[in-house]
Amino acid sequence: MIPSVLPTYNRAPLSFVKGEGAWLTEADGRRFLDLGAGIAVNALGHAHPALVNALTEQAHALWHVSNLYQIPQQQALADMLVEHTFADTVFFTNSGTEACELAVKMARKHFHDKGQPERVEIITFDGSFHGRSSAGIAAAGSEKMTKGFGPLLPGFVHVKFGDLDAVTTAITDRTAAILIEPVQGEGGIRPVPDADMKTLRRICDENGLLLILDEVQCGVGRTGRLFAHEWAGITPDIMMVAKGIGGGFPLGAVLATENAASGMTAGTHGSTYGGNPLGCAVGCAVMEQVATPAFLEGVSRKAGLLRQKLEGLVADHPEVFEEVRGMGLMLGLKCKATNTDVVGAGYDNLVITVPAADNVIRLLPPLTLTEDDIAEALIRLDKAATQVEKQLATA
Ligand SMILES: *Cc1c(COP(=O)(O)O)cnc(C)c1O
Numbered sequence: 001m002i003p004s005v006l007p008t009y010n011r012a013p014l015s016f017v018k019g020e021g022a023w024l025t026e027a028d029g030r031r032f033l034d035l036g037a038g039i040a041v042n043a044l045g046h047a048h049p050a051l052v053n054a055l056t057e058q059a060h061a062l063w064h065v066s067n068l069y070q071i072p073q074q075q076a077l078a079d080m081l082v083e084h085t086f087a088d089t090v091f092f093t094n095s096g097t098e099a100c101e102l103a104v105k106m107a108r109k110h111f112h113d114k115g116q117p118e119r120v121e122i123i124t125f126d127g128s129f130h131g132r133s134s135a136g137i138a139a140a141g142s143e144k145m146t147k148g149f150g151p152l153l154p155g156f157v158h159v160k161f162g163d164l165d166a167v168t169t170a171i172t173d174r175t176a177a178i179l180i181e182p183v184q185g186e187g188g189i190r191p192v193p194d195a196d197m198k199t200l201r202r203i204c205d206e207n208g209l210l211l212i213l214d215e216v217q218c219g220v221g222r223t224g225r226l227f228a229h230e231w232a233g234i235t236p237d238i239m240m241v242a243k244g245i246g247g248g249f250p251l252g253a254v255l256a257t258e259n260a261a262s263g264m265t266a267g268t269h270g271s272t273y274g275g276n277p278l279g280c281a282v283g284c285a286v287m288e289q290v291a292t293p294a295f296l297e298g299v300s301r302k303a304g305l306l307r308q309k310l311e312g313l314v315a316d317h318p319e320v321f322e323e324v325r326g327m328g329l330m331l332g333l334k335c336k337a338t339n340t341d342v343v344g345a346g347y348d349n350l351v352i353t354v355p356a357a358d359n360v361i362r363l364l365p366p367l368t369l370t371e372d373d374i375a376e377a378l379i380r381l382d383k384a385a386t387q388v389e390k391q392l393a394t395a
Contacts, residue, residue, distance in 0.1 A: 012344075014032075014347065015027040018046075019034070019046025020046055021045040021046060021047075021366065021370075021373070022034050022035075022037075022045050022046075022365055022366045022368070022369050022370070022373045023046070024046065024352070031350065033350065033351045033373060033376055033377055034046070034365065034366065035351060035353050035363045035365045036352045036353060036354040036362070036363075037364050037365055037366045038248065039185075039217070039243065039362075039364060040185070040217045040218075040222060040243045040244055040330070041243045041246070041247070041248055042248050043221060043244035043245075043247050043286060043290065043367050043368075044286060044289055044290075044366060044368050046366070048289075050288070050289060051247050051249075051286065054282050054284065055249065055278060055281065057281070058073065058277050058281035058282075062277050063276070063277065064273070064276050064277065064278075066272070067274070071275055071276070073281045073284060074092060074275040074276075074280045076280070077090075077092070077280045077283045077284045077287065080287045081255055082255075085239070086235035086239075086257065087255035087256055087257065088256065088258040089256055089258065089261050091253065091254045091269065091271075091274070091275075092251065092253050092271070092274045092275030092280065092283075093251075093252035093253060093271060093274045094251065094252060094273050094279070095242055095250060095252050096131045096217075096240060096243060097130065097135075098133065099216065099242055099252040100130040100135055100136045100139060100240055101136075102254045103179070103212050103214075103240050104122060104135045104139070104153075104155075104179075105269060106238055106254065106261060106269075107122060107177040107210050107260070108120050108176060109263030110176070110259075110261075110263050111176050112263060113262060113263040118173065119173070119174060119176040120155045120176055121175045121176055122139065122175075122177045122179050123156075123158075123159060123171070123177070123178045123179070124139045124140065124141065124157070124158055124159075124180070125158070125159060125160070125161045125180055126141070126142070126158055126159070126161050127161045127186075127188065128140045128141075128161070128180070128181055128187060128214070129181070129186035130179070130214055130216075131216075134149075134152070134153050137152070138153040138154075138155075139156050139179060141158045157170045157175075161184065162192075164199050164200070164203070167203060171209070175209055176209065177209055177237075177238075178203070178210075178212065179212040179214065180200065180211075180212075180213060180214065181213070181214045181216075181217070182197060182213055182215060182218050182223075182227075182228035183223065183228055183326065185217035185218065185330070185356065186356055186357060187356065187357050188325075188332060188334070188357045188359075188360040189325050189326040189332025189360055189362055190358070191325070191326060191327050194231055194232040194233070195232075197229060197232035198232055198233070201234040201235075204237075210238060210260055211236045211237050211238075212236060212238040212239070212240070213227075213240070214239075215228055215229070215240060215241055216240050216241060216243050216252070219243075220241065220243070220244030220286065220290055221244065221291075221296055222244060222299075222328055222329060222364070223299075223327040223330055224296055224297075224300035224303055224328035224329075225296060226290065226296065228327065237256065237257050237259070238255070238256045238257075238260050238261075239254070239255040239256070240252070240253075240254055241253045241254075241255060244286070244290075244367075245283050245286060245287075246279055246283055247285070247286045248282075249278065250279065251283050295367070298367075299328055299329055299367050302329065302369055302371070302374065303329045303331070305371065305374055306331065306365075306374050307324060307331060309378045310324045310333065310363075310378075311324055313333075313385065314333065316382065316385070317385040317386070317388075318336070319337065319389055319392060320335065320337045320385045320388045320389060321333050321334065321336060321337075321385070322335065322336050325360075329363070329364065329365055329367055329369070330362075331363040332360040332361065332362055332363070333353075333360065334359065335359045337388050337392060338359070339355045339356070339360060341391065342361050342388055343355050345384035345387040345388045345391075346380070346381065348384065349380045349384045349387065351377060351380035351381055351384060363377075365377070
């Protein structure tokens with residue numbers, strides 16, 4: 001009999017009932033160190049006082065009004081994002097994949113309105129992830145996500161990750177844009193080198209294409225910059241944001257330049273809940289914390305410490321791990337053992353990590369992780385690795 005919850009997830013038998021900072025309490029009272037943060041969502045950890053205040057204050061005042069009216073919280077968050085980024089304008093969504101939908105529509109409408117309606121194709125990369133909507137799965141294109149789901153949204157051209165020659169070859173007079181994650185998340189924490197990001201920007205400029213960045217997972221301070229593309233010293237035309245921006249409240253956004261967004265006039269797009277007062281009040285509180293040099297320096301400092309200790313962990317457990325990869329607090333441990341076994345051993349030792357493709361486990365802790373948390377993380381990860389080693393020895 002089908003479960004009452006549609007069984008599209010393989011869920012661990014863990015029910016968390018309370019969170020504080022980087023810590024989660026299970027229904028049976030056990031306390032887990034959370035290095036997953038809801039897959040890079042709880043950027044400020046669990047129950048951050050500033051977010052709890054923002055949400056409860058707004059909840060007492062007003063939950064929902066339609067986008068038919070002014071929404072001051074939405075205006076404030078858009079102004080903050082415009083102030084701190086390349087963007088001239090912002091549309092709010094409830095999720096990352098809805099941001100993908102608009103990014104695709106915006107790019108096509110841009111060329112349509114510029115008199116090049118044949119430019120509809122978007123070049124994307126293998127191993128990418130852009131969410132589970134029809135545009136999202138067509139953009140990523142993997143068999144795992146698309147098989148059985150009928151005719152896919154046309155207009156995506158897939159090239160090998162890291163193969164910039166293939167990008168150039170794929171460009172035709174039907175190409176509208178290149179869409180890429182600066183650091184692949186689901187794909188196994190694979191950063192795009194700065195030089196490649198610069199080359200992609202140049203390729204877009206030379207061919208009159210739009211550069212769309214998916215910073216749903218790597219954005220909002222995760223890499224130690226407000227957005228990951230800043231490390232390469234380039235800017236996109238369109239950027240998808242979600243996950244961290246809501247700190248746990250469902251919130252996403254598409255950021256764009258005035259030029260890229262020029263086709264999106266009144267009536268061309270909409271959302272019932274996107275940009276609602278609750279989400280935007282929380283989003284403003286997230287931005288107030290994260291978008292400061294001191295906070296971002298703190299992320300880089302803690303990331304350096306965590307990474308150094310993880311290098312030691314890998315060296316101590318060569319049968320379990322191969323290497324550390326990633327940027328900032330978006331780190332991956334490429335496994336020699338089976339990644340899901342390592343995640344499971346983590347559960348046994350009260351530390352939460354997240355599996356990814358390419359046999360990687362992801363560490364995406366709250367950006368507010370403390371040095372004590374990092375020390376505790378290493379103790380628990382070391383125990384988990386030792387447990388996996390024992391399992392391997394008796395297998
Ligand atoms: C999670 C994710 C998405 C999809 O976001 P949802 O909120 O789950 O729709 C899109 N792109 C990237 C890079 C992601 O990590």
